[in-house]
Every structure is written in C-alpha cells, then in structure tokens.
Amino acid sequence: MNGNSLPDFLVVGAQRSGTTFLFNLLNQHPEVYLPSRKEIHFFDRDENYQKGTKWYQSFFEGNSDQCTGEITPEYMYLSKVPGRIKKKLNDHTKFIFLLRNPVDRALSHYMGNVSRGFEDKTFMEAIEFEEKRLNRGEE
Secondary structure, eight states: OOSSSSOSEEEEEOTTSSHHHHHHHHHTOTTEEOOSSSOOOTTTOHHHHTTOHHHHHTTTTTOTTSEEEEEOGGGGTOTTHHHHHHHHSOTTOEEEEEOOOHHHHHHHHHHHHHHTTOOOSOHHHHHHHHHHHHHHTOO
C-alpha cells in the first residue's frame, strides 16, 4: 500500500488470457481495491494520459488501507507505455503479467470478435492483418 492514491500493482497481459477472471477474483478479496472499471487505459490512450495524474488518482482515492491495483491488458503492447509508467508510478509498483498459449489465445479472440460481429475475415486473414490493426489501435 503506497498511500499516494496510485496503484500498488498493475495487471497487464494478453487479451483473452484470464484478466477478467482475475479482476473478478481480486474484487472478492477484502484487502484489495480495484476500480469498478476494469480497464482505465491511462498509460496507453493519449486522451486519458493527457487528463493527468489527478484524473488517474481519482480511481484509487480513499483506499489507503487496501492494496490497490489496475487491470489493463493493453499496457503490454505499446512502446510508449513503459516510459509513462516509470514516470508516474513508484519503483515499488508490482506487475502481474497474464499470458496464454498464443494459438489458443488468438483463436479465442477471433471467435469472440466473430460472435460479436466485429470480424468478417477468416482466421488466417485476421492473423495476417493483425499487425496493421495494432498499428491503428484496433482490436
């Protein structure tokens, strides 16, 4: 517990690798505080980062007796994120990385997007197109 209204830990990792499960599990622990919103996207989205540290701190205020954390999987992907985290958080911040077998993760992500109507490509086409989507900030 750092006492400065910033998270004690960040959970980052691959999408579809258990971050929602961990979020729900940690929310049941009386000594852990997570914001009601799972993904704050402070360090990866310019529009949120530009809102400043006070905006980010507002998600963690009033919980000095609990270990505070944030879960935003996308922090693992963008090169600008580590520098931003180093600038804003202290050296004692802990990181939890959640990973999954890459093929299982990619297929699960693809099937989820197909079922929600977000994907119209075949699995192989979607894999080949993924780098372009990441560069544009798409899923």
